[in-house]
Each structure stands twice: as C-alpha cells, then as structure tokens.
Amino acid sequence: MAHKSPRTRLEQLLCAQRLSLREFLKEFAAQANKCGEGNAHVSERQAKRWLRGGAPLPRSVSCRVLEQWFGEPVDRLLGPPELEVAKREPTEQELIVNSARESVEHAIEASSALDPSALEHLHAAAAHAARSYYITPPLSMLTNLVELRDTVYEQLDRTHKPRQQAELYLLAGQVCGLLSSVSWDLGHADVAEEQARAAHTYGSVIDHPSLRAWARALQVTVSFWSGRPRRAAGIAEAALAEAPAGTASARLHSVRARSLALIGARDEVQTELEVASDELDRAGDDAFLDEIGGELGFDRSRRALCAGAAFVALGDGERAEREALGALEMFGQLPEDERWVAGELGARVDLSTARTLHGDLAGAEDALTPVFALEPARRTEALSQRLQGLGRILGTARYRNVVEARRIGESIESFTATSLARATSRKAITAGD
Numbered sequence: 001m002a003h004k005s006p007r008t009r010l011e012q013l014l015c016a017q018r019l020s021l022r023e024f025l026k027e028f029a030a031q032a033n034k035c036g037e038g039n040a041h042v043s044e045r046q047a048k049r050w051l052r053g054g055a056p057l058p059r060s061v062s063c064r065v066l067e068q069w070f071g072e073p074v075d076r077l078l079g080p081p082e083l084e085v086a087k088r089e090p091t092e093q094e095l096i097v098n099s100a101r102e103s104v105e106h107a108i109e110a111s112s113a114l115d116p117s118a119l120e121h122l123h124a125a126a127a128h129a130a131r132s133y134y135i136t137p138p139l140s141m142l143t144n145l146v147e148l149r150d151t152v153y154e155q156l157d158r159t160h161k162p163r164q165q166a167e168l169y170l171l172a173g174q175v176c177g178l179l180s181s182v183s184w185d186l187g188h189a190d191v192a193e194e195q196a197r198a199a200h201t202y203g204s205v206i207d208h209p210s211l212r213a214w215a216r217a218l219q220v221t222v223s224f225w226s227g228r229p230r231r232a233a234g235i236a237e238a239a240l241a242e243a244p245a246g247t248a249s250a251r252l253h254s255v256r257a258r259s260l261a262l263i264g265a266r267d268e269v270q271t272e273l274e275v276a277s278d279e280l281d282r283a284g285d286d287a288f289l290d291e292i293g294g295e296l297g298f299d300r301s302r303r304a305l306c307a308g309a310a311f312v313a314l315g316d317g318e319r320a321e322r323e324a325l326g327a328l329e330m331f332g333q334l335p336e337d338e339r340w341v342a343g344e345l346g347a348r349v350d351l352s353t354a355r356t357l358h359g360d361l362a363g364a365e366d367a368l369t370p371v372f373a374l375e376p377a378r379r380t381e382a383l384s385q386r387l388q389g390l391g392r393i394l395g396t397a398r399y400r401n402v403v404e405a406r407r408i409g410e411s412i413e414s415f416t417a418t419s420l421a422r423a424t425s426r427k428a429i430t431a432g433d
Contacts, residue, residue, distance in 0.1 A: 005081075006081045007051065007052055007053045007080075007081070008050070008051055008052070008053045008077070008078055008079065008080065008081060009072070009076055009077050009078070009079055009080065009081050009082065010050055010051060010066070010070070010077040010078060011051040011081070012081035012082065013070055013077075014051070021044065021047060021048070021051075024047060025042060025044060025047060027069075028040070028042050028047075028065065028069075029041070031065055031068070031069040032061075032065045035064065035065060035068045035069075037061050037064055037065050039061060040061045040062055040064075040065045042058075042062060043153070043154065043157050044157040044158075045153075045156070045157050046058070050077075050078055053078065053079075053080070055078060057074060057075065057078070058074065113159050113160070113161045113164060114155055114158060114159045114161075114164055118155065119155075119164065119167055119168075122148075122151065122152060122155065122168075122171050123167075123171065125148055126148065126171050126174050126175055126178075126292075127292050127294075129141070129144060129145060129148060129175070129178055129294075130174065130178060130292050130293065130294035130295050130296050131292070131293060131294035131295075131338075132294070133178060133181065133182070133294055133295040134294060134295070134338065134339060134340040134341060134342075134343075135336075135337060135339070135341060137375075137377040137378050138182050138185040138186050138377075138378070138380060139186065139377060140377075141178075141182045142179070142182045142183070142186065145175055145178050145179050145182060146179070148175050149172065149175045149176065149179065152168055152171045152172050152175060153172070155168055156168045156169075156172070166206045169202045169205050169206045170202070170206060170208060170211065170288075172198075172202050173198075173199040173200075173201075173202030173203050173206075173208070173211045173215065174199070174211070174292075174296070176195045176196075176198040176199040176202065176215075177195070177196065177199035177211070177214055177215055177218055177295075177296075178295060179195040180192045180193070180195035180196040180199060180215075180218045180222070181218060181295055183195055184218075184221065184222050184225070184380075184381060184382070185342070185380040185381055185382070186380075186381065187381040187384075189222050189225065189226045192218070192222045193219060193222045193223070195218075196215050196216075196218040196219040196222065197215070197219065199211065199214070199215035199218070200212050200215035200216060200219070203215055208288070209242060209243065209244050209248070210244055210247075210248050210286055210287075210288040210289050211288060212239070212242070212243075213239055213242075213243035213244060213248035213249070213251075213252060214248065214251070214288075214289060214296060216235055216236065216238075216239035216243075216252065217236070217239070217248075217251045217252050217255050219232075219235050220232045220233075220235050220236045220239075220252070220255040220256065220259060221255055223235060223259070224255070224258055224259040224262055225381070225382065225385060229259045229260070229261075229262035229263050230259075230263060232255070232256075232258075232259035233256055233259040233260055233263070236252050236253075236255060236256035236259060237256065239252050240252050240253070240256070244286060245279060245282050246279055246280075246282045246283035246284065246285065246286055246289075246290070247279075247280075247283040247284075247286050247289045247290055247297065247298050248286065248289060249275075249276075249279040250276045250277075250279035250280045250283060250298055250303060251276075251298040251302075253272045253273070253275045253276035253279060254272070254273065254276045254298070254302070254303050254306035254307075255306060256272050257269045257272035257273045257276065257306060257307070257310045258306050258309055258310045258313070260272060260310075261309075261310035261311070261313035261314050262313050264314070266314055269310050269311075269314065273303070273306070273307050273310065276303050276306075277300075277303065280298075280299070280300055280303060283298075283299075299330075300330055301327050301330035301331050301334070301340075301343070302327075302340075302343065304323050304324075304326045304327035304330060304347075305323075305324075305327045305343055305346060305347050305350070307319075307323040307327075308320050308321075308323035308324035308326075308327055308347060308350040308351070308354070309346070309350055309386075311323060311354070312350050312353050312354060312357075312389070315357060316357075317353075317354045317355065317356075317357030317358040318354075318358065320350060320351075320353065320354035320357070321351060321354035321355060321358075323350075324347045324348075324350040324351035324354055325351060327343075327344075327347040327350075328344065328347050328348065328351065331343065331344040331347065332344075341374075341378060342378070342380045342382065342383060345370060345371045345374060345383060346382060346383060346386055348367050348368060348370060348371050349367075349368065349371055349383065349386040349387055349390060350386065351364075351367045352364040352365070352367040352368045352371075352390060352408075353386070353389065353390045353393065355367065356390060356393050356394065356399075357393070361399070361402060361404035361405060361408070362404060364390075364404070364408065365404050365407065365408055368408065368411070371383070371387070371415070372411045372414075372415055374415075376418045376419060379415065379418075379419040380419075383415075384415070384416045384419055387412045387415060387416065388412065388416065390408070390412065391408075391409055391412045391413075394408055394409050395409065
C-alpha cells in the first residue's frame with residue numbers, strides 16, 4: 001500500500017499481507033469465484049475509495065466477498081484501522097522494501113496510458129450514439145448508452161495521462177447528456193436531471209463551455225416539463241451568461257422561451273425566440289455541438305418546434321400553427337436518417353393543439369394520424385405530455401359534445417396507456433451505477 005499509516009481496516013489487512021492494489025484486484029476476483037460470487041467485480045477506482053475510507057457500503061455481492069475473504073463485517077473493514085496495529089512502527093527493512101515497491105507501483109501507474117485507437121473508437125461510438133438518437137427507440141438507446149458509459153469509466157481507471165483523461169471526461173459528459181435525454185423520453189425526470197448535472201460537472205472539470213451549456217439546456221428541458229418553469233428559466237438565464245455564441249446559445253434561448261411561456265411572459269417569449277434565430281445565424285463552427293450533431297445539435301427546425309410549443313402554452317393558436325407548420329416543413333426537408341422522429345411528431349401534436357384552440361377539430365384530427373400510428377417502443381414522455389395537454393383542452397365545455405373531440409380523446413387515452421413501461425427502463429438506467 002502507498003501510505004505509511006493505513007487509513008482503513010481493509011488497507012491495514014492488505015498492508016499486513018503485503019498486497020499491492022493490483023494484487024488486491026486480482027485476488028478479489030479469485031475470492032469471488034471461490035465463494036460462488038463470480039459476477040462480483042471491483043474497479044481500481046472503487047478499490048481506492050474503499051481503502052481511503054468514507055465510501056458508502058459496496059453492493060451486497062461485494063460485501064459478501066469481502067466478509068468471507070477477511071472474516072470481518074464489511075462496515076468494520078471500511079472503518080478505521082485497529083489502533084494497536086496502526087501504531088506499530090515499521091522496521092527498517094520494511095521501510096526499504098515498501099518504499100521500493102511503492103516507487104515502482106507509482107511509476108507504473110503514472111505511465112499508464114491508453115492506445116490512441118481506443119479513444120478513437122470511443123469518440124466514434126459516442127458520436128454515432130448522438131446521431132442515432134433521432135431514429136432509435138429510447139429503450140434500445142438506453143441500453144447502448146449505459147454500456148458505453150461504463151466502458152468510458154473503465155478506461156478512466158486505466159490511464160493517468162492528463163490529455164487522455166480530459167478526452168474521457170468529455171466523452172463521459174457527452175454520454176451522460178445523452179442518457180439525460182433518453183431518461184426523460186422514458187419518463188424519468190429525476191434520473192434525467194441527475195444525468196444532466198453529471199454532464200455539467202464533467203464539463204466543469206475540463207472547462208468545456210459547450211458541454212456545460214448543452215447540459216444546462218437539458219436541465220432546463222426536464223425542469224419545465226416537470227412543472228417547474230420558473231426554475232427552468234432561471235437555469236437558462238444563468239447558463240447564457242457563459243454559453244458560447246451560436247448553437248449553444250440558440251438552444252438555451254429557445255428552451256428559456258418555452259419556460260417563460262408556461263408562466264405567461266408573452267413579450268419575453270418573443271424576445272427569446274428572436275435572439276435564438278439570431279444565434280442560429282452564427283451557428284455552425286462549434287467543434288463539439290455542430291461537428292457531432294444529432295442530439296447535440298440544434299437547428300431551425302428545433303427552434304421552430306420550441307416556438308410552436310411556446311405559443312401553444314400561451315394559448316395563441318394562430319402563431320402556434322404557423323410555427324408548427326414551419327417546423328414540419330423543415331423536418332420534412334431532412335433525410336430520414338437525420339430526422340428527429342419524436343420532434344417531428346411533437347410538432348404535429350402542437351399543430352393539432354393550435355387548430356383546436358381556434359376551433360378546427362377536423363384539421364386537428366388530421367394532424368394526429370401519424371402520431372397515433374407510432375409504435376409503443378418509440379412513444380416518448382414529451383409526446384404523451386403534449387397529448388395530455390391537448391386532451392385537457394378537448395375536455396372543456398366548448399367541446400363536450402363534439403364527435404371529433406371524443407374520438408381524439410379516446411385515441412389519446414389509448415396512446416398513453418400503451419406507451420413505454422417505466423419499470424423496464426428504470427432497471428436498465430440503474431444497471432452499472
């Protein structure tokens with residue numbers, strides 16, 4: 001061990017057995033197999049937390065391995081060392097032997113690095129995930145992202161090169177941001193916000209303004225959908241103070257407009273949308289957001305989608321219809337493999353709601369035909385909430401005995417009842433945490 005005085009009982013026992021960290025990791029796997037817990041695994045980072053002290057209790061499977069190996073309760077193993085042993089001064093020979101071993105181990109760890117091709121593969125996988133987000137069912141996307149995130153974390157344990165660590169933190173932030181989007185699609189607002197905060201933290205660690213701005217925009221989105229529009233507007237305003245010009249700022253202004261619409265700030269909504277358009281005139285050269293694109297990108301179709309939703313919230317059916325039609329036109333100009341399916345259908349729900357606001361129920365029903373045909377695996381929380389908002393309008397006295405209103409309402413109930421099961425996605429989200 002690399003410390004003269006052990007910090008925990010576990011480190012104390014490893015010192016007594018003269019086991020290095022690497023030897024401990026190897027022996028842990030052997031002990032796991034020995035006691036029938038072959039699925040137990042500990043990373044170098046986890047092991048260091050155990051040895052340092054103050055770490056939460058490991059998973060139950062790891063607890064069983066540690067307790068059977070050392071014959072002591074796990075809370076004792078992760079607690080302070082035994083005083084009578086800890087106070088014993090090492091002999092001169094022990095000091096010499098230990099210092100030599102520690103020097104070698106530290107030198108090996110400091111020189112540990114990844115092959116550049118490994119980082120290339122991870123960058124390619126993360127970029128592919130960002131671009132395929134638009135066309136991949138959320139639950140499938142979630143499974144792939146969790147695996148990619150865990151791979152990035154494993155690589156962080158294998159390198160001590162600052163530049164490689166910075167690249168991996170950027171990748172971790174990107175993947176956590178994508179996990180935020182997918183978690184929200186599956187209806188897990190709390191998890192989505194946690195993932196967005198994690199992405200922002202990674203952006204702060206490596207001082208990456210574009211990653212931080214994107215992560216904050218994700219937080220804003222989750223907040224206003226979760227019924228906290230004032231908090232959402234505040235997050236966006238603070239983030240805009242340091243956001244890069246172009247794509248990052250355009251997204252923040254657009255989602256802030258949606259937040260402000262929910263609290264009725266009509267004039268501010270229009271201002272935010274106009275500034276977002278101006279920022280898009282300057283977009284295109286962000287090495288992170290624009291170069292990778294997909295869910296990291298933000299273009300005029302998405303700005304129009306935000307505008308349509310904002311005017312729906314304000315009850316302005318005429319302007320909402322105009323923006324929703326504009327969004328649909330722009331989505332339609334994109335190749336199918338680059339078109340955001342959920343976003344395009346969201347614009348259709350906004351169009352239907354806008355038409356309902358000014359009494360065109362035939363047009364409202366027509367706009368929803370592709371939405372109700374969407375397979376359950378692709379139905380997102382945002383689509384469900386949009387439809388529920390429309391349902392509340394249709395449930396007012398104005399439309400109580402209207403045939404189209406009843407048909408649309410029944411279709412909305414059927415759509416939301418057969419959307420993704422949150423219990424299934426929750427299991428996948430927490431796997432590997």
